[in-house]
Amino acid sequence: MSWYFDNVYELNKESPYTFYVPSSEVLDKLKVGDLVKLIFVNKEEEDDGFSGERMWVEITQINGEKFVGKLDNEPYRLPLKSGDEISFGVENICDTEYEDPTSSNWDFYFDTKVTVSDDVLEKREFNFMLRDNPNGGDDSGWSILSGYEDDDFLSDSENFQFISIGVILNIDDSILGFIQEPPLCAYERNDEGEFNKIDDYDWDAYLNG
Template identity: 70%
Template sequence: MSWELDNVYDRNKEAPYTFYIPSKQVIDLLDIGDIVKLIFLGESEKDGLAGERMWVEITERNGEDFKGLLTNEPYDLKDLKVGQEVLFKIEHICDTEYEDPSSSEWDYYFDTKIMVSKDVLDRREFNFMLRDNPNNEHDSGWTVLSGYEEDDFLSNSENFQPISIGAILNIDNSILSIIDEKPLCAFERNKEGLFEEIDDYDWDSYLNG
């Protein structure tokens, strides 16, 4: 067989705030006739973890084991066809047609934006955070820096980009304890690796610079 099903729990462990998996409450509802989405990986995709997301109609359930019929026409996987029987387990289900009670939490992780320097994304590390007043409903107001940026880098707006707050939590979720701090505030990572507030941050220079 030239394809296999991806384990969505493994993907979620790698990106717990941006890779959605259905809640147990939704999984428990699944029964014959329901439609679920699985990720099919081809030979060339198993390392890159891209794959094709396709819907499967459940025809049999035995606890955590399922049988179903593929309802999509595969784009690139030649060994699969519409109507083909697929055997799968709970860990292969990446989405369902049910409304998930936990969806509001996921919406926050996906939709709320945080401004980061590209050096943070390159290093997968950040050591400084400040929160200004948000510009809109999806703007958190937070800006995140690695702490290694030079002045020339910081003065160029092209070196910054907005990303979902979930993506920054994937790097370090210890900031969950401060993410709801009200503007204006600034935090820096200390020698113990913990973020502590900068009480004397120069907000006048920041806001009027």
């Protein structure tokens, strides 16, 4: 069984609001003796779905953005053992033991929940958003639609998911400009691809319908 390291910057590029990478402030603090987490990927996915492991490595040498360390975990399946010497780069570090000053942003991306239609997730496109009063917990009150859903689709709760807002930001992060606006508000994408606020949205019909 052969393996390689995932490049966390490439993964973050694909999913910038749902794949965390340590900030430069954290990476600049790293020193010999610190623990960092790396993603060890199996080159060929196993029949049972096993594709790799995230494991801690203790840094023993630092040379710019290149590191040497020793494995601090006992692998579940990969052909390695605790104490093995590991060479890696800063691009392979997916986590550290340091508190990250950007953690509040990531908490928002992961913990803020929105209601999204399956059509949005299938098309990776959304054109209408409205914010009702939240139902408590992590609910933001936002509902997000593609704009192509018909009445039958909208009337079936099975066609909606309650997910982290980071998933939606991965599709289009232009909404960050108004995502903190309080309820009640509604936005629609115009022909130029930009979101405009619907000032005359019929909230009475929506709330009492």
